[in-house]
Amino acid sequence: MSNETMRRAIAQAEQHIAQHAPEVAANAKMRQRYHFMAPCGWINDPNGLIYFRGQYHFFYQFNPYSGFWSMMHWGHAVSDDLLHWKHLPIALAPSESYDNHPQGGCFSGSAIEKDGRLYLMYTGTANNGNGFEQTQNIAYSDDGINFIKYEGNPVIEPPEGVPHDFFRDPKVWEHDGQYYVVIGSQKDGRAQALLYRSEDLLHWEFVNVLFESRGEWGFMWECPDFFPLADKWVFLCSPMGAGERTTVYFVGDFDYETGRFTYTVTGEADWGFDFYAPQTFTDASGRRIMVGWANCWDWMPFWKDWGPTYREGWCGSFAVPREVTLADDLTLRIVPVRELGTIRTPDGTDANMLTLADGAETVLHAGDGVSCELQFVIDLASTSAQRIELTVRRGEPETDGTVLRTIFTIDLQHGWSTIDRTESDDWSRGVSRAPLRLSPDKRELSVDVLLDQSSLELFLDEGAVAQSMNIFAPTSANDITVRAIGGTATLLNVHGYQVENISE
Structure with a gap:
């Protein structure tokens, strides 16, 4: 009976999508052109990313009914190349006592294959009179499309001392025939990641506190990810209460016997304002692929209008999929997946060398x-x-003399990369900063700029720095200029490309 309730909820949501998605596609001006989006409504965290039966699967947090965050479903799409996506029926909908609430639902989680069956592990959030309670639950599918919630849910409940509304976002993996999951949590106001173990994905035992903050890394780690890379382990999360940090990583060592992780290097997976809750997975070739939500909670308070795209009946997209590798100094290198090259064509500036005079655009x-x-x-x-x-998305002067523009500055004197979006549109604000690794013997600094209808993504120094921001400029704001300040500059291998419109 319970899964019949979910099937009815999914059918109702799919009917709404069929009615409203064409209108959103036809009338929305800020829809992305090559970034992943839901057909309509609200999207946030990527969930259950997996390469399964020869296809990439994206699941995602989804409110099909509005551009506001609300009761969470799991949207679902598949792709052969990480770029062109086919939307499938909703995978999970709120339907049970542990996941059915207007301000709850089927929260974030992950996916794993076991014996040819696709399992989803997700956080159920509900309020049955004792405040919001979060538990970990299982759903499974034999065809990778239609899912059944396990009748024994919840499979993991908050342990003693953990607030019931700070226990979420399970990331599951297999090792030597056993299954492990890391869950974001909190104790005494400090962030923790808890480790559990199972032999069948259904019955779990607590192993240890995998990793914890002493206060310096915030009060909650959302969407924790934990994975091996080369001969090290990486803990990735979006910390709450850690200032401007939207996504951080820690590189170190993990002991399966004790269930403890110790780190030696930490860094930012993205220094911009709009990259949150990323999840990674491996594809058939062994690449570690990372996908993040191209938004962040800070600029979308629940009591205000959530921006230009909400008014168009949708909100949220994913950043471009990125490949993650480990450098010799144990920092991460993060670059767009190579597949992106298949949807771009040379169209624009093509110069082996450009010399920039001081102050001249x-x-x-x-x-x-x-x-x-x-x-x-x-x-x-x-x-x-x-x-x-570098000035991008620059428009003609407005009637009051103002000029729409987004300014990206590489400060070689002080070792900073900044993105200033205070003049990008009538909504965006703020200047993000990222440090650059400059030294007297460093001879080159690579710059890769990805623009879409409402986003800007920068990858600097062969992926040592990523910096992502949303902007909501009109299509008419499309000029690009560059200038050197305080001396001359030489740019090498300058190439401009058009990227195809493949999102609709």
Whole structure:
């Protein structure tokens, strides 16, 4: 009976999507062109990312009924190339006492294959009169499309001392025939990651506190991920209460016997304002792929209008899928997946070398300036400029003289990369900063800029720095210029590309 309730909820949601998605696609001006989106409504965390039976599967937090966050479902889509997606029926809908509430539902989780069957492990959030309670639950599918909730749910409940509304986002994996899951939690106001073990994905035992904050890393780690990379382990999360940090990583060692992780290196997976709750998985070739939500909670308080896209009947997209590797210094290198090259065509500036005079603007071209990519390398050995300023999504002067623009600055004098979006549109605010690793013997600095209708993603220094921001400029704001300040600069291998519109 319980799964029949879920099937009815899914049918109702699918009917709403069929009625409203065409209208959203036809009328929305801020829809992304090559980034993953839901057909309509609200989207946040990527869930259950997995390569299963020869296809990539994206599940995601989804409210099909509104551009506001609300009762969470799991949307579902599949792809052959991480770029072109086919939306499938909703995988999970609120239906049980442990996951059915207007401000709860089927929260985030992960996926794993066992004996040819696809299992989803997710957080159920409900309020049955004792405040919000979060538990871990199992659903499974034999065809990878239609899911059944396990009748023995919940399979893990909050342990003693853990607040019942701070126990969520399970990330599951298999090792030597046993299954492990890490869950975000909190104790005494400090973030924790709890480790559990199972032989069948249904019956779990607590192992240890995998990793914990002493206060310096916030009060809750949302969407924790834990995975091996080369000969190390990486703990990835989005910390709450840690300032501007949206996604951080820790690299270190893990002992299966004790269930403890100790780190030696930490860093930011993305320094921008709009990259949150990423999840990783491995594909058939062994690549570690990371996908994040291209938004963040800070600028979307529950009591205010949630921005331009909400008014169009949708909100949220995913950042481009990224490949993650480990550098010799144990920091991560994060770059767009190579598949992105299949949907871009050379269209714009194509120069082996450009010399920028002090203070003079140079116009660059990359496709239509909206759905495009721009790549170049700064020749540090022959550059004397204190900083290089790249202006994108620039429009004609408004009637009051203001000019829409987003300014990306590489400050070579002080070792910073900044993105200033205070003049990008009538909504976005803030300047994000990321440190650059500059040294006297460093000869080049690579720059890769990805633009879409409402986003900007930067990858610097061969992926040592990623920086992602949302902007909501009109299509007419599409000019690109660059200038050197405080000296001259030399740019090498300057290439502009048009990126195809493949999202609808």
